[in-house]
Amino acid sequence: MIFFTADTHFTDPRVLRLDKRPFPDLATHDAALVEAWNAAVGEDDEVWHLGDFARGGADHKTALLGRLHGRKHLVLGNNDDEATARASGWESVSAYREMELDGRKLVLCHYAFRTWNGSGKGALDLHGHSHGRLAPMTGQYDVGVDVFRFRPVTLPEILVSRRRRAKRDEISPKP
Template identity: 30%
Template sequence: MTKVYFTSDHHFGHKAIIDYESRPFETVEQMNESMIASWNQTVGQTDQVFHLGDFSSLGKEETSQILSRLNGYKTLILGNHDRDRSRSWWLDAGFQEVSGNGIIYKDFFLLTHEPMYMNRHMPYVNIHGHIHGQKYEGINHFNVCVEHWNYKPVSFEAIMEALTSQQEASGNPPAES
């Protein structure tokens, strides 16, 4: 059965991100290889992955080599560090789908790179990246940056379990799926 995963902010090839985000890697090569291995230990060949931006700072050939090694059907929502390259650049590099804007998933989840303003009356949960180790409190945001998920994609089921727990703790009804 196909599973669905979400992730963001790998920053493949970006040496400075190791220091910026206190990532537990000695070199950019170690970081890249570790994140590829973690991805493939989590995601199967037929699974779907929504990457919510800031995938790679490498050139097209190196980015393509990484994408060819990653399991799953990969959709990219462009992040702030991806937007200097065209949608066709990312498709040529190996993503199956690329969106310059957010995507509504299952009529209830707003997938974006940057977190969106969501008040408690909005009917969506914003699954996002961009803010790395930070986290918004509340039941309307869910951060899938690699720093929160041991550098691997998080399943839709795990997101639903976490949201249900948060909503039960806050006394709100569970999210729709």
């Protein structure tokens, strides 16, 4: 199975304050994210992390990657330094990636695009960076942990999330 996530910000105290994540301290935050990741992802699954993985040195990040299930790929974010890119445990590191999954073309980047390769032909833009603060655009999905209960998600989960949001809006329209 293939999963997507972004903006874990392990070992980054700013997320508790800036993103108002519901954890009393950073150790609890990090432990909860590791637990949620490993509950969703199996050892043989593949995870595409779309940036802003963690703070700290390469050894710390390598140890953290070793605790997380799956074969992991990194698409670099604005907070991913050289130590993140060099950490042992990534199968690949890139700034941008395109792939096909379940017959859908996917464009993977840390940043949301206004338009992207194949956007007029059904390609989807998966991104992080915005921590769930951008208004949704057709074909564009924030896969960050702030949007998806602090865990990696599959493409079917990503697609159904928009349909669920639309259904909620039909039932209880915003004033």
